[in-house]
Amino acid sequence: MKSPLLFPVQLRDKSIVVLDETLLPFKEEYITVTTLNEALLVLGEMKTRSLGQVLLFLYCCVLFERKVSIDEIVHRFKEKRPTFDFAVLGEILKIQIEQDLTVKQAVGNFVKGFDALRRARAKRLAEILPCPAHILTICNVNGELIYLYEELRKLNKPARFIVCETRPYLQGSRLTFWELRKNNICCTLICDSQAAGIMKAKGVNCVITGADRATIKGDVVNKIGTYSLARLARYFNIPFYPLTQYPRDIDVASIEIEERPKPEVFMYLDGDFSRIDALYPSFDITKAEFVTRCIELETYNEACRYQ
Amino acid sequence: MKLVDINKAVVVWGPISQEGLKILKKEGHLVVVAENRPSLLGLYHNLPLLKEADIETVYCTDNTLGFLFDKGKVFKTYLFYRDKSQEGLIGMCGSLYIVLLSKLHKIPLTTMVAGKVRIENSDKSAATLRGKDFVLEENTQDYIIEADDELVEWEVLA
Numbered sequence: 001m002k003s004p005l006l007f008p009v010q011l012r013d014k015s016i017v018v019l020d021e022t023l024l025p026f027k028e029e030y031i032t033v034t035t036l037n038e039a040l041l042v043l044g045e046m047k048t049r050s051l052g053q054v055l056l057f058l059y060c061c062v063l064f065e066r067k068v069s070i071d072e073i074v075h076r077f078k079e080k081r082p083t084f085d086f087a088v089l090g091e092i093l094k095i096q097i098e099q100d101l102t103v104k105q106a107v108g109n110f111v112k113g114f115d116a117l118r119r120a121r122a123k124r125l126a127e128i129l130p131c132p133a134h135i136l137t138i139c140n141v142n143g144e145l146i147y148l149y150e151e152l153r154k155l156n157k158p159a160r161f162i163v164c165e166t167r168p169y170l171q172g173s174r175l176t177f178w179e180l181r182k183n184n185i186c187c188t189l190i191c192d193s194q195a196a197g198i199m200k201a202k203g204v205n206c207v208i209t210g211a212d213r214a215t216i217k218g219d220v221v222n223k224i225g226t227y228s229l230a231r232l233a234r235y236f237n238i239p240f241y242p243l244t245q246y247p248r249d250i251d252v253a254s255i256e257i258e259e260r261p262k263p264e265v266f267m268y269l270d271g272d273f274s275r276i277d278a279l280y281p282s283f284d285i286t287k288a289e290f291v292t293r294c295i296e297l298e299t300y301n302e303a304c305r306y307q
Numbered sequence: 308m309k310l311v312d313i314n315k316a317v318v319v320w321g322p323i324s325q326e327g328l329k330i331l332k333k334e335g336h337l338v339v340v341a342e343n344r345p346s347l348l349g350l351y352h353n354l355p356l357l358k359e360a361d362i363e364t365v366y367c368t369d370n371t372l373g374f375l376f377d378k379g380k381v382f383k384t385y386l387f388y389r390d391k392s393q394e395g396l397i398g399m400c401g402s403l404y405i406v407l408l409s410k411l412h413k414i415p416l417t418t419m420v421a422g423k424v425r426i427e428n429s430d431k432s433a434a435t436l437r438g439k440d441f442v443l444e445e446n447t448q449d450y451i452i453e454a455d456d457e458l459v460e461w462e463v464l465a
Contacts, residue, residue: 025443138370165433165441167344167368173433173441181444189442189451191344191433192370193401197457200403225370227377231411232404259309265368268436269350276354277308278366279339284374 003179006143008048009055016059020047025178036064044080051142057086058107065103082256083283084212088246117297118144125295126151129206132158136204139166139223140175141243149185161187162204168267192225199236207233207240214244218288219252227284239292258282308365313380320405321387321398323353324422332360341369345430345454352426376412384409387421395461400454406463
């Protein structure tokens with residue numbers, strides 16, 4: 001089982017190759033990035049996101065750190081996508097560099113370790129999910145649901161995914177549903193607002209989402225629509241499990257919620273909508289009280305125990 | 308419009324009626340218009356009506372509403388329903404979603420009979436957006452749930 005979304009950004013000799021996620025599922029095309037400005041353009045235009053933006057940041061550090069400091073790269077990335085915690089990635093790299101690793105070695109270790117951590121997280125999550133698992137999800141977690149499916153199969157737990165389309169970018173339809181179906185995994189696509197109806201009909205028994213940010217208290221910031229799923233899940237007594245990493249000891253209210261340009265609300269629609277006033281906060285906040293349990297990444301050493 | 312610009316808005320869900328339009332006009336509040344997938348009735352029915360009546364609006368995706376409620380940006384929800392039954396109100400796809408989110412945020416709900424819909428849209432599920440197919444599978448009926456009307460029971464509305 002595989003998905004190009006597992007590693008949507010890759011490092012070549014002197015360039016970075018980025019899967020253009022906005023063209024999926026119709027085209028699987030890659031953009032070659034050779035300068036920091038090109039990387040920032042790709043980031044700002046949402047060609048990549050989630051794990052892709054992590055990899056893009058790390059590989060920019062590898063290619064451009066002789067000209068631009070890691071702190072400056074953090075700053076430039078943060079300007080484009082203010083909600084995401086690029087600073088924590090910079091800190092991880094700097095700790096490794098202090099231990100006499102090159103940036104390239106540090107990034108290599110991080111990427112290799114991250115995949116092992118994702119697999120280990122999927123295994124831990126599979127163990128606590130019900131049998132059969134009817135999983136409601138939103139947006140896209142870069143192939144991690146495929147890892148989860150594999151782990152559920154090992155436990156003889158049948159699984160079915162119910163995917164919210166995730167307007168306006170349709171990451172649910174275009175990415176998650178696509179990668180699951182590509183791997184012949186049982187899944188169903190719904191409109192975002194159908195979530196309450198399917199919960200009421202007992203069509204799902206758990207909710208799993210990603211998390212762009214998390215606090216040590218268990219608050220999460222994720223794709224817009226996540227909060228509503230968490231509230232509805234609590235109402236219907238359905239567990240809500242966000243996949244979190246690198247939680248910070250901060251007040252979640254201090255995290256800036258990125259508001260994207262209003263034309264993006266009309267993504268994939270033809271027509272002139274320039275005279276319509278629109279609003280697009282691209283993330284929302286789910287307080288810890290609505291989270292059943294954060295499924296965190298463990299340390300690399302702990303992950304190795306699972307292999 | 309940015310979040311900071313919204314202070315006291317109302318949300319509409321379902322096809323606005325002429326009666327509803329008069330009330331919204333009289334109240335004079337900013338109206339949050341959700342797109343109402345899959346039909347996009349918010350975009351192609353509600354927005355033109357509100358614009359014609361010179362009512363201030365802001366448009367957003369359906370999944371934004373919970374966040375607006377949580378942020379205290381909305382003080383009332385209008386649900387335009389299609390029919391009544393012994394069990395409750397029958398509204399378009401997503402009616403339960405909006406009613407429950409309103410209830411969970413203690414936002415008062417006003418229900419009114421829906422208006423006549425002028426638009427035509429072939430979208431019946433999340434598989435298509437204005438007829439464009441976003442699902443590459445051929446037999447999509449195996450992988451989608453068509454967007455039927457939803458029953459919102461009286462207990463939920465109470």
